[in-house]
Amino acid sequence: MTFNQEWEQLKKDASDRLQLASAGVTKGDNGRGELRSSRTAWNQASQGVGSVIGIMRSAVGGLTEGQRGAGGGDAAMEGLLSAVTQGSVYRSWQRKIELLHRECDELKGKLEKSGNAFYYTDSAIKDAFTEQQTRPDEKPDTGRPAPGEGGQSRW
Amino acid sequence: MVTFAQLTQLRPAEFGEAADGWHKLSSAASAAKDRVSDDIATQLQKLLIGEGVDAAVVRLRRLAQNFHYVQVESGLVRAALNGLGEELGAAQKKLLDVVAEAEAEKFTIKPDGSVHWVEADPTIPTTPQKSVQGERPVVVIGSDADPKRAKAQEYADRVGAALKEATEVDTRYAQALGRLHADNDLNVSDADWVDAQRDMGTVRTATGSLAEGSIPKDKSPKENAEWWKGLSGDDKADYAALYPASVGALDGIPSDVRDTANRVVLAEKRADYQTQLNAIPAEPWKYQPGSKGNPMATKTTEWVKWDREWAGKKAQLEASLKGMGDIRKRFERDIEPGDDRFPRAYLLGFSPEGRGRAVIANGNPDTADHTAVYVPGTNAGFGNLAHDIKRATTLWTVSDAVSDGGSVSTITWLGYDAPQGAKAAVSSDYANNGAPSLNRFVDGLNASHEAGSPGHLTVTGHSYGTTLIGSAARQGDLNADDIVTLGSPGVQVGRATDLDVPRGHVWNEEASGDPIPEAGRMKHGRTEYHFDTGVDYVTPSNERFGANPMRTDTSGHGSYWDRDSETLLNQARVVVGDYDNVSRRGR
Numbered sequence: 001m002t003f004n005q006e007w008e009q010l011k012k013d014a015s016d017r018l019q020l021a022s023a024g025v026t027k028g029d030n031g032r033g034e035l036r037s038s039r040t041a042w043n044q045a046s047q048g049v050g051s052v053i054g055i056m057r058s059a060v061g062g063l064t065e066g067q068r069g070a071g072g073g074d075a076a077m078e079g080l081l082s083a084v085t086q087g088s089v090y091r092s093w094q095r096k097i098e099l100l101h102r103e104c105d106e107l108k109g110k111l112e113k114s115g116n117a118f119y120y121t122d123s124a125i126k127d128a129f130t131e132q133q134t135r136p137d138e139k140p141d142t143g144r145p146a147p148g149e150g151g152q153s154r155w
Numbered sequence: 156m157v158t159f160a161q162l163t164q165l166r167p168a169e170f171g172e173a174a175d176g177w178h179k180l181s182s183a184a185s186a187a188k189d190r191v192s193d194d195i196a197t198q199l200q201k202l203l204i205g206e207g208v209d210a211a212v213v214r215l216r217r218l219a220q221n222f223h224y225v226q227v228e229s230g231l232v233r234a235a236l237n238g239l240g241e242e243l244g245a246a247q248k249k250l251l252d253v254v255a256e257a258e259a260e261k262f263t264i265k266p267d268g269s270v271h272w273v274e275a276d277p278t279i280p281t282t283p284q285k286s287v288q289g290e291r292p293v294v295v296i297g298s299d300a301d302p303k304r305a306k307a308q309e310y311a312d313r314v315g316a317a318l319k320e321a322t323e324v325d326t327r328y329a330q331a332l333g334r335l336h337a338d339n340d341l342n343v344s345d346a347d348w349v350d351a352q353r354d355m356g357t358v359r360t361a362t363g364s365l366a367e368g369s370i371p372k373d374k375s376p377k378e379n380a381e382w383w384k385g386l387s388g389d390d391k392a393d394y395a396a397l398y399p400a401s402v403g404a405l406d407g408i409p410s411d412v413r414d415t416a417n418r419v420v421l422a423e424k425r426a427d428y429q430t431q432l433n434a435i436p437a438e439p440w441k442y443q444p445g446s447k448g449n450p451m452a453t454k455t456t457e458w459v460k461w462d463r464e465w466a467g468k469k470a471q472l473e474a475s476l477k478g479m480g481d482i483r484k485r486f487e488r489d490i491e492p493g494d495d496r497f498p499r500a501y502l503l504g505f506s507p508e509g510r511g512r513a514v515i516a517n518g519n520p521d522t523a524d525h526t527a528v529y530v531p532g533t534n535a536g537f538g539n540l541a542h543d544i545k546r547a548t549t550l551w552t553v554s555d556a557v558s559d560g561g562s563v564s565t566i567t568w569l570g571y572d573a574p575q576g577a578k579a580a581v582s583s584d585y586a587n588n589g590a591p592s593l594n595r596f597v598d599g600l601n602a603s604h605e606a607g608s609p610g611h612l613t614v615t616g617h618s619y620g621t622t623l624i625g626s627a628a629r630q631g632d633l634n635a636d637d638i639v640t641l642g643s644p645g646v647q648v649g650r651a652t653d654l655d656v657p658r659g660h661v662w663n664e665e666a667s668g669d670p671i672p673e674a675g676r677m678k679h680g681r682t683e684y685h686f687d688t689g690v691d692y693v694t695p696s697n698e699r700f701g702a703n704p705m706r707t708d709t710s711g712h713g714s715y716w717d718r719d720s721e722t723l724l725n726q727a728r729v730v731v732g733d734y735d736n737v738s739r740r741g742r
Contacts, residue, residue, distance in 0.1 A: 038202075038203060041198070041199060041203055044198070045199050045215075048195040049191070051190065052187045052190050052191055052195075055186055055190070056183055056184070056187055058179075059179045059180045059183030059184070060180065062176050062179035063176035064176065065172075065176055066172045066175050066176020067173060067176060068169075068172070069168075069173070070169045070170050070172065070236070077165070077169065079157075079158065080157065080161065080165075080325050080329075081326060081329035082243075082324075082325045082328040082329040083170075084329070085332040085333050086236065086332050088333075088336065089232060089332055089333075089335050089336050092336040093225070093228075093229065093337045095337065095339060096225070097180075097225070099339065100218070100222070103214075103218060103221075103341055104218070107211075107214055110211070111211065114207065114211070122205040123206060123207070125205070125207025125211070126206040128207075128210075129207070129210035129213070129214050130210050134341070136339040136340050136341070138339075
């Protein structure tokens with residue numbers, strides 16, 4: 001099943017008025033079904049974040065591709081103030097998107113763990129999501145790296 | 156300074172290629188935002204309860220905000236690069252034209268921009284090479300015995316002008332682009348959105364080729380639609396990035412385009428208004444105790460001054476922000492917590508100025524088989540927008556349930572300044588002023604509706620909203636298929652056939668105990684003189700008006716959206732064109 005099909009199924013479950021609960025809090029009377037569906041909901045969310053990573057990865061590929069000429073690969077561009085500025089703007093966004101990627105990774109992992117009962121209680125899930133692991137990269141030269149340094153992206 | 160060598164060797168298309176890359180990022184960020192917010196966060200919230208899921212949703216919504224911000228800012232970079240490429244290309248063309256012309260006449264232009272020629276005078280044996288440069292005192296033609304020198308000077312000047320133009324373009328765009336650096340954190344603050352709004356202004360000013368003036372104004376929705384269809388993909392994206400408020404307001408262009416544009420305006424205006432509200436000084440102590448000679452407590456001068464300067468502005472900002480919050484809550488689909496699923500919202504109109512305008516669709520009307528436009532009445536506005544959003548979502552839920560598979564879109568149309576309070580509602584002005592906008596909006600829906608489905612369209616109105624509907628039909632053409640009037644005080648015209656829809660397609664409900672039809676008819680009903688009964692003020696509730704009277708089982712002026720009621724079900728049946736199953740009064 002594709003993500004969309006799975007999602008449709010999930011939405012259908014929801015409209016069947018399945019009242020679900022996350023770990024620790026239950027609502028309704030079918031405890032087992034709830035637990036299974038709760039796992040599905042978390043895992044679908046985790047996969048959803050995974051698909052977002054995919055969307056962004058391909059876009060960043062396109063962005064980098066477009067930088068070949070204007071980004072300094074062309075001698076005539078190098079002396080243009082606007083082209084140089086664009087290159088610097090590009091690197092700043094690369095860093096920002098890198099940060100968003102790490103945030104996605106963190107959330108994807110925690111959503112999955114929530115579905116797999118890694119956290120024992122609801123409040124443990126809360127603590128996990130409240131704890132901010134992803135932090136901006138504060139290396140002094142990450143914003144505008146020297147040529148040859150800033151080209152690596154995890155996307 | 157851009158040099159001759161740079162400008163001749165430059166490939167402006169490379170800016171276009173870079174712009175395409177930014178476009179990919181902008182589109183992907185937009186898709187990522189929708190997925191994180193609509194598919195992931197909202198669904199989790201709907202399926203699970205608990206503090207764990209709440210904490211997860213907070214993180215996910217912040218992530219979605221980040222993607223929205225990336226969408227907006229990278230759209231601005233794209234627009235700037237497209238403009239830059241175009242303008243540098245124009246300067247380059249001027250330069251290359253000069254070079255071509257000069258070479259055709261045996262002049263040579265050197266990399267420093269100087270123009271050289273060889274005196275082909277047979278009497279001079281050494282044929283010396285001569286040269287001139289631009290930006291030197293221009294040689295006056297006529298006083299110079301050498302016509303070639305004058306010609307060369309002209310070329311040199313043109314070279315100089317092209318380089319100067321390129322330098323100006325380069326500097327201007329460098330400044331604009333420099334504003335668009337990303338920050339390095341995960342928090343999208345109000346200040347970030349305020350900056351984004353300012354950045355948009357900077358890029359607009361820098362971008363010479365894409366002027367706001369070329370966006371159609373006061374044209375018919377059909378003409379708007381044609382204009383949009385005629386634009387290149389780049390231009391569409393750039394107009395939406397640079398002029399989201401104008402694009403979002405354009406009746407006739409695709410609903411998803413308007414929605415994307417208006418969501419940007421909403422994000423920026425909300426931050427802007429919140430920032431303004433935060434800047435208002437705190438309300439000072441209002442009263443001071445009386446003194447011996449004057450025992451009455453009086454208002455402090457500080458408070459009086461504050462009240463005069465700030466109270467009105469504060470109230471207005473607060474009401475606007477409340478409305479914007481309601482729209483955002485609808486985006487998150489929790490306007491009614493724990494309720495059924497809603498389709499995606501489309502923000503088809505948005506402006507917080509004045510009393511505020513908002514047009515919010517549940518489901519895309521461009522692809523819907525059945526669309527209902529709900530016109531709210533007295534007291535509608537940003538201060539209580541949730542109320543009118545909820546009526547349209549309620550109508551959607553019931554219509555969707557009886558639509559027999561047809562897709563439904565229901566729209567809250569707060570596209571006019573509604574009267575505030577019963578006294579104001581006596582005036583016809585609000586209806587008469589707002590009616591042309593309704594006609595344009597409905598024409599816009601017809602223009603943007605995609606081929607392949609009939610696009611059945613119903614306009615429903617409540618209370619004073621029905622007066623506006625009548626005024627729209629009276630003043631112009633209201634191009635709907637069905638009209639539903641609820642608790643109507645009168646619609647300015649006296650017959651259903653005056654409402655522009657086919658005969659038999661005006662439907663009326665008057666709930667028991669609703670005082671408005673009786674109270675309002677002398678003001679908004681159609682005054683008629685009859686031989687037998689004397690003066691009559693005709694409203695849709697009158698038999699001689701000729702509307703189909705629908706059965707109601709609710710009571711009171713606000714009861715038309717009561718859950719599980721026949722009152723609501725009958726409206727839904729009209730909305731989906733299931734006329735046979737509408738229950739009628741007196742049958």
